Amino acid sequence: MGAVAPYVPFLLGGVQVTLQITFAAIALAVPVAFILAFARMSPFRAMRWAGGFVIETFRGSSAVVQLFWAFYVLPLFGINLSPVAAGILVLGLNEGSYFSEVVRASLRSISAGQREATVALHLPRFFAFRSVILPQALPVMIPPFGNALVLMLKFSALVSLVTIQDLSFRAGLIATSLGTSGTVYGLVLCIYFALALMLAGAVMVLERRVNRWAGRDDTARSGFFTRRQSSVPPWAFGR
Amino acid sequence: MGLRPMTGFSWDWSFAWSILPALLKGLAVTVQATLAGFLIAFVGGLALCLLRLARLPLLSPLAWFVIEFLRGTPFLVQLYFTFYVLPNYGIIFSPFITGTLALGIYGAARAAEFYRSALEAIPPGQWEAALTLKLPLSGVWFRIILPQMWPVALPMLGNLMIAMFKDTAVLSTITVLEMVAVAKDIGVQTFRYLEPLTMAGILFWCVSYLTARVIRTVEEKHAS
Amino acid sequence: MQAETAGARQSSTPAGILEMRGIRKEFDGRVVLDDVDLDLAAGEKLALIGPSGSGKTTVLRMAIGLTKPDAGLIRIEDKYLWHEQRDGRLVPAGEKHARVARRPVGMVFQQFNLFPHFTALENVREPMVQVLRLSRDEAGSRAMELLRKVGLSEHCHKRPGQLSGGQQQRVAIARSLGLEPKIMLFDEVTSALDPELVGEVLRVLRDLAHATDMAMLLVTHEMNFAADIADRVLMFDAGKIVESGPPSQVLVTPRMPRTRQFLRAVNDR
Ligand SMILES: Nc1ncnc2c1ncn2[C@@H]1O[C@H](COP(=O)(O)OP(=O)(O)OP(=O)(O)O)[C@@H](O)[C@H]1O
Ligand SMILES: [Mg+2]
Numbered sequence: 008m009g010a011v012a013p014y015v016p017f018l019l020g021g022v023q024v025t026l027q028i029t030f031a032a033i034a035l036a037v038p039v040a041f042i043l044a045f046a047r048m049s050p051f052r053a054m055r056w057a058g059g060f061v062i063e064t065f066r067g068s069s070a071v072v073q074l075f076w077a078f079y080v081l082p083l084f085g086i087n088l089s090p091v092a093a094g095i096l097v098l099g100l101n102e103g104s105y106f107s108e109v110v111r112a113s114l115r116s117i118s119a120g121q122r123e124a125t126v127a128l129h130l131p132r133f134f135a136f137r138s139v140i141l142p143q144a145l146p147v148m149i150p151p152f153g154n155a156l157v158l159m160l161k162f163s164a165l166v167s168l169v170t171i172q173d174l175s176f177r178a179g180l181i182a183t184s185l186g187t188s189g190t191v192y193g194l195v196l197c198i199y200f201a202l203a204l205m206l207a208g209a210v211m212v213l214e215r216r217v218n219r220w221a222g223r224d225d226t227a228r229s230g231f232f233t234r235r236q237s238s239v240p241p242w243a244f245g246r
Numbered sequence: 247m248g249l250r251p252m253t254g255f256s257w258d259w260s261f262a263w264s265i266l267p268a269l270l271k272g273l274a275v276t277v278q279a280t281l282a283g284f285l286i287a288f289v290g291g292l293a294l295c296l297l298r299l300a301r302l303p304l305l306s307p308l309a310w311f312v313i314e315f316l317r318g319t320p321f322l323v324q325l326y327f328t329f330y331v332l333p334n335y336g337i338i339f340s341p342f343i344t345g346t347l348a349l350g351i352y353g354a355a356r357a358a359e360f361y362r363s364a365l366e367a368i369p370p371g372q373w374e375a376a377l378t379l380k381l382p383l384s385g386v387w388f389r390i391i392l393p394q395m396w397p398v399a400l401p402m403l404g405n406l407m408i409a410m411f412k413d414t415a416v417l418s419t420i421t422v423l424e425m426v427a428v429a430k431d432i433g434v435q436t437f438r439y440l441e442p443l444t445m446a447g448i449l450f451w452c453v454s455y456l457t458a459r460v461i462r463t464v465e466e467k468h469a470s
Numbered sequence: 471m472q473a474e475t476a477g478a479r480q481s482s483t484p485a486g487i488l489e490m491r492g493i494r495k496e497f498d499g500r501v502v503l504d505d506v507d508l509d510l511a512a513g514e515k516l517a518l519i520g521p522s523g524s525g526k527t528t529v530l531r532m533a534i535g536l537t538k539p540d541a542g543l544i545r546i547e548d549k550y551l552w553h554e555q556r557d558g559r560l561v562p563a564g565e566k567h568a569r570v571a572r573r574p575v576g577m578v579f580q581q582f583n584l585f586p587h588f589t590a591l592e593n594v595r596e597p598m599v600q601v602l603r604l605s606r607d608e609a610g611s612r613a614m615e616l617l618r619k620v621g622l623s624e625h626c627h628k629r630p631g632q633l634s635g636g637q638q639q640r641v642a643i644a645r646s647l648g649l650e651p652k653i654m655l656f657d658e659v660t661s662a663l664d665p666e667l668v669g670e671v672l673r674v675l676r677d678l679a680h681a682t683d684m685a686m687l688l689v690t691h692e693m694n695f696a697a698d699i700a701d702r703v704l705m706f707d708a709g710k711i712v713e714s715g716p717p718s719q720v721l722v723t724p725r726m727p728r729t730r731q732f733l734r735a736v737n738d739r
Contacts, residue, residue, distance in 0.1 A: 072450060
């Protein structure tokens, strides 16, 4: 442990890179998810097909392959992305494809009656979406969003494979120069876990605020910290 | 970023054809790692889940922590940790076995959550009903609870298997010659990245798509 | 027929405010409305009765454009809902045209469909702001007036979840009235209510029917209520109108055996 101590500032720099990539990628993933969800719900067949194609492409193959593809193949077509841009793009599109299903399911969970009421009241479509549908759908999306955010944090470790100096990459550098990989990787795992807890906590705060904005009671249901009583009784285990 | 070779703008079918056997061999390794890892996840996940729910002193909180820790940290770093730490304790496996083990353990933590949500989806009334039937404990589990858990858990486990299949690409970082490692090696040696990486992506897509289809068909058959 | 309706509009005889001609609708190959003609005069109160599944709700949904007919014409005031006039001929028109054409119509649903995240006041006020383009203050004071009329001014800051079913339905009525419709559609607005809450909603409707010159199209299973407020009653069965006339005739001395049978079943309940 002591041998690692001088490298802690270096690792913290890696934490910063990791968080930057995570937030940038999630900031890309959310609009991508909404756009893909709208495309999939579009009345136009071509739009539905295009949305489905993007989603299936990104979900069907491995993120590692996509990352390498963006890094090694795109330049061949004259698209020279920096490693950071390539990483954010791949992570954002990938997670956005997954999250679009959440968005779609949440929007669909709003009853047909609510939608019909907006029509029967002649409400402008944008207002109907922004002020009637979205406030009811958004609270449903927040707990899965928390999962997506933690997933993105874990996902971001992959960018170390394309030479970005994030937390994982720096762990590798220190491990090589010190020869004490166990301590370094153990420490880095703990750092990631702490970051995941922090993000989960932040999402709980976010959930409260969204619930209040949407006019719901502001109890959070998402996250690591809400302990629910298991429905499996103690006697099921012989006691 | 260094020098980038500027060859390979256009798709070369004969080159693609020539590297297909190597990629398929890599795919075989990928599939083996997935299946072995999934087996660990399938069994280990159930054990972790039951341990967590059993409310045993020390063991249950420990199981809970292990599950959450593994689910809260990147598989890549878990893999490095396993790969570099095991030998310190004199445990020396091949990279393939180490990788599969790490994949299986990570999968077990995720499977444990699926098992738990499937168990908790069973209405409490079922437990109460089982109690009034005065069945032995094994009867409660095997005749009432588990038959209701599987239909919920299996689709989630199927998706887990597909996710694990895609995660195997990470094993390339510890010199396991699975498909992505093979594709990258071909790129390094020939300076052609377009074909091997694209083909690897498509092969991944095909296998996971087919698996998803099979799972859905089985699911629908079960439902009816 | 087109010439006939166009002519009717230009003549001085007051044309119906809502007119349906030859309406046909199938769901999954099952005929739900079969060649239905329906006229509603300005200010008329028309009650629709008939057994479950006979197509009453579908007729109402068509009148406000929630369901599109497979065949037939729907005219609201001087506009056709799914057609527009071009060179004196009627040609099919799309959603955009329908949004304008159905504007004079309002609808109250069986399930209220209040917006759960708005207060009662906001439920009434916001559509007025959005559709009538009133200022929030102006819309707010009109909304309060409407809520007072339905007896809910003291509950105006509650959310739908904090109101009883009857109170929610009264808010929904106020919400529709806020847009000053010329035609109001009511689809079994008391059917989702506990029996003891039915009265308060019917009272509001009764007052409304007697006080306004708005045309009303009501689906109801409350025969006494229909007899009290309706100018005319239509009996539906299996997607067709089987009998039409004043309540004193249709509800008291029905001509058709099907109507008699239906009324007996309702009274035996
Ligand atoms: N969206 C739809 N898809 C398929 N079938 C439908 C749909 N809407 C209505 N139907 C069918 O059309 C028929 C008429 O329905 P409608 O709701 O108009 O009847 P109703 O007279 O209002 O009956 P109730 O008194 O039960 O409300 C019913 O058999 C119903 O099942
Ligand atoms: Mg109905």
